[in-house]
Amino acid sequence: MFAVVLMLLQGGIYFGFILSASAVIDHCPADVWIAPAMTVNFESAWLFSEDDLVAIKGTPGILWAEGLIHTFGYLRLPGGEGRWAQIVGFNPDTGIGGPWEMARGSFADLKKPGTYIVDESSLPQLEGVTVGDKMENFNRKMEIVGLSRGAKTYTTYPIMFTSFRTAQTLPFLEGMTNYVVAKLEDGADPGVTLERLRRFGRFDVLTRDEFTARTRTYWATKTGIGIGIGVTIALGFIVGLVIVGQTMYASTIERIREYATLKALGATNLEVCSIIWAQAALVGAAGCGSGMLVSLLVKATYSGQVVAVYFPVMIFPIMIATTLAMCLGASLLSIRRVLRVDPAMVFRA
Numbered sequence: 001m002f003a004v005v006l007m008l009l010q011g012g013i014y015f016g017f018i019l020s021a022s023a024v025i026d027h028c029p030a031d032v033w034i035a036p037a038m039t040v041n042f043e044s045a046w047l048f049s050e051d052d053l054v055a056i057k058g059t060p061g062i063l064w065a066e067g068l069i070h071t072f073g074y075l076r077l078p079g080g081e082g083r084w085a086q087i088v089g090f091n092p093d094t095g096i097g098g099p100w101e102m103a104r105g106s107f108a109d110l111k112k113p114g115t116y117i118v119d120e121s122s123l124p125q126l127e128g129v130t131v132g133d134k135m136e137n138f139n140r141k142m143e144i145v146g147l148s149r150g151a152k153t154y155t156t157y158p159i160m161f162t163s164f165r166t167a168q169t170l171p172f173l174e175g176m177t178n179y180v181v182a183k184l185e186d187g188a189d190p191g192v193t194l195e196r197l198r199r200f201g202r203f204d205v206l207t208r209d210e211f212t213a214r215t216r217t218y219w220a221t222k223t224g225i226g227i228g229i230g231v232t233i234a235l236g237f238i239v240g241l242v243i244v245g246q247t248m249y250a251s252t253i254e255r256i257r258e259y260a261t262l263k264a265l266g267a268t269n270l271e272v273c274s275i276i277w278a279q280a281a282l283v284g285a286a287g288c289g290s291g292m293l294v295s296l297l298v299k300a301t302y303s304g305q306v307v308a309v310y311f312p313v314m315i316f317p318i319m320i321a322t323t324l325a326m327c328l329g330a331s332l333l334s335i336r337r338v339l340r341v342d343p344a345m346v347f348r349a
Helices: 002-021 023-027 052-057 107-111 120-126 190-198 208-221 225-254 256-264 269-301 315-330 332-339 343-347
Strands: 032-036 062-076 082-090 102-104 115-119 134-137 140-148 159-163 179-184 203-207
Touching (some): 002 023, 002 208, 002 225, 002 269, 023 208, 052 062, 052 179, 082 120, 107 115, 107 140, 107 159, 115 120, 120 140, 120 159, 179 190, 190 203, 203 208, 208 225, 225 269, 225 315, 256 269, 256 332, 256 343, 315 332
Parallel strands (some): 082 159, 115 140
Antiparallel strands (some): 032 179, 032 203, 062 082, 062 134, 062 179, 134 140
């Protein structure tokens, strides 16, 4: 059970982290993302002029296009503490690139300059600020006017949403943007339209799926997150293998005369081994079932917290197969001992 909980929760944290890293991309209805050249993930884009938005909107095959900003702010909280935060600037009139679920407030509240929406998962990092609280962002007055839900932060920084124009008042962003997101016209050839956009020569032009994959790959392979979680899962497997193996071996040694009796009565090695395999399968089923239940309870407990835990459907059959393999592997030591037992030992004093 311990091994299953460890492996399952680490896998769930990994999937939750990866999904959070691309959440804004995945929930944006745009088909195309246009970013400065060599952009490696969503939060690392450089800037380009908002004037390019006009040219992109005029490209044949584009139904609509919107500017989108991702930047960082330095907040001065009501208690005086300083805190860096992620900020996403979007058009509140369309909602494109903004939060996809609101708990309080609305996008219309962002039309007032200096107003922000904070995701509920980020509130503990912001001293529990709520709607109506006022703070500072780079010495500029700001006000919290809404709470979103579901945009879990994937870094140590809280995540906030504001209007595109308010974001442009932050340092270095006047008249600039990080992204242009666009929707293709019905019937437009995606390959031809994307090639037209690439002729500008200064941008990475990616489909939503391509940009999602690029962002997830970066965080999984370039930051050590994937390796770290993979090592922890491997350690969980090894711990389970050792503990189950020791327990089963001790049980086998305690009953070695019974195994010898079976062999003396004519039981084949396969029949004797099947007893140990059945024990391993029962141990695996009990441990896997209870471990999954505990993991689901932990996931439910942390559902509203910063730590994102997500279990894709495929993780459960994989975990069942892994647990079965772990327990069958742990039984090998017991099987080796049983195969070597001498049936004649039952006739000795």
